[in-house]
Amino acid sequence: MSQRILLTGASGFVGAAVMQCLLDRGHQVIAALRQVPQTLDPRAEVFHFAQLDGETPWQAGLAGVRTVIHSAARVHVMNDTEADPLAAFRRVNVDATLNLARQAVAAGVRRLVFISSIKVNGEGTAKARPYAADDKPAPCDPYGISKQEAEDGLRKLANETGLEVVIVRPVLVYGPGVKANFLAMMRWLDKGVPLPFGAIDNRRSLVALGNLADLVATCAEHPAAANQTFLVSDGEDLSTTALLQRMASALGRPARLLPVPGVLLQWMATALGKKALSHRLCGSLQVDIGKTRSLLGWTPPLSVDEAFLLAARDYQEKTNK
Template sequence: MKVLVTGSTGFVGSALTHALSESKQFEVVCGVRKAKSSLMKTIVFDLESAFEIESQLAGIDVVVHCAARVHQMYDNGLAPLDAYRRMNTTATLRLAEQAAAAGVKRFVFLSSIKVNGEQTLPGMPFTPQSKVCPDDPYGISKYEAEQALLALGQRSGMEIVIIRPPLVYGPGVRANFAKLVHIVQRGVPLPFGAIQNSRSLVYLGNLVDLMKVCLHHPKAANQVFLVSDDEDISTTQLLQKLAVAMGTKSRLVPVPAAWLMGLTKLLGKPEVGQRLCSSLQVDIRHTKETLDWTPPYRLGCALKHTVQK
């Protein structure tokens, strides 16, 4: 099977590319923005330009689209929704249209749980049937891309597979998760010892394993899949487990979550309080039952891999 992976130098794309290249089942082609010396085959194109690569897609069986303008908590650029749409919606559809015209059989799109929203009520996790409610430019652009892809699939017959992960962590993770790891490692006292929320995360290895299944599983066609480690955890528990994984002590002060939410609002950063204190759960029963799939890595082991590599 010949697979094109876009975003092949990114956090998820590079891990997927490495995993596929180790298997004799797959011939990997990397979608890259700039030509560079590599042992792998590449297709060079810039998603932010009017690219034309239909002829180069001949013979490709599956496109896995990981490239995107990624979510940034504080995006102060001009017209941020336009920027996200240009990269995540318009360019995605352009790529998919050329893939369909070239005879590509399946298009796997790495979306985001932000399509569903930012938080869930206790005991009410997101499912593939949940009402969508994106409330930031990133989530909106991903949802619009999903809708455009599904419509294209109906017109062209190309199979569409959509995967919505929550926060992805693993070796080399950056942004907020990396900051948490660094703070815990330093032993800084943190006021997060009494947060009783519940959040779904997904380890990079679990996400890549699901993506590999979605390349060929017949029941994956034209489906939306949610993914997680299937082990929800509170912010307090996460920090405690990170400390254990690093062989250090967690220094957590039990400050009520309501106080933390109020403080972050006063500081003008309510998003920080929401992500630390609110719940965001996903129900992956549909994914497991449809694909006969179970996350291969357990949470404790995954956290150790994350902090030790």
């Protein structure tokens, strides 16, 4: 059934993919944006707001809306220059989220889907001991703490008002348009740079952009999603070595991987002040999506290799322009 849906962050990496998925499913989408990109799908309506904080007025954008999908956030920052990073994250990720939720309740919105983060669960897992959706949260940084506080506030509001809250915690998201470390990895592989990651025996859960968008749209529609928390991944966990090998294959390049032991890599990275990066490359972070599959009947529509090909083709098209 078609719904009128307000989507925040509709021009972002995740939000733009969610918007396309919703429009393709026949929903009416109101894209809540501070700046309207020229590439915005003309099928979407636009609600313009000036600033995302605890005072943002949402009433005009919420008129007739049945579901809100909240994708906008202050995202994880590697080298944060804020004097008080937690306060900065709270202004956007907690105060702005709960302000939107309270106004949604007043407008008669039935459901709010909140895109949170796996950082609410923690920073890593022992291999073969994945996080589950209902594990006790253990955030370790200001970003993860702010997301947990937003989740807690939304659940409290749901208990008080009857608003249906659905929480989705993605792992690392990749796909066309990806930036940061994943983009750097594709550049290294494309240029044939030898990399010291040929002997990493870890496991990482990833989620393709298309798979995440599909699940978020499902959470807006499915009756069983109400007041649940879901973890999302591609359903196949990879070592860093396997990830690089399969992405190189998608790029049509050989993977020049040197078999440097992971323990040595971590020691060297720590000595160079890159401990967090070494943890992401050598450590494990796995999630169990059994609840997501069983409760929603959801299966990731894209395989890892299909999703890698999409990311690789997008990268190559932009690089060869």
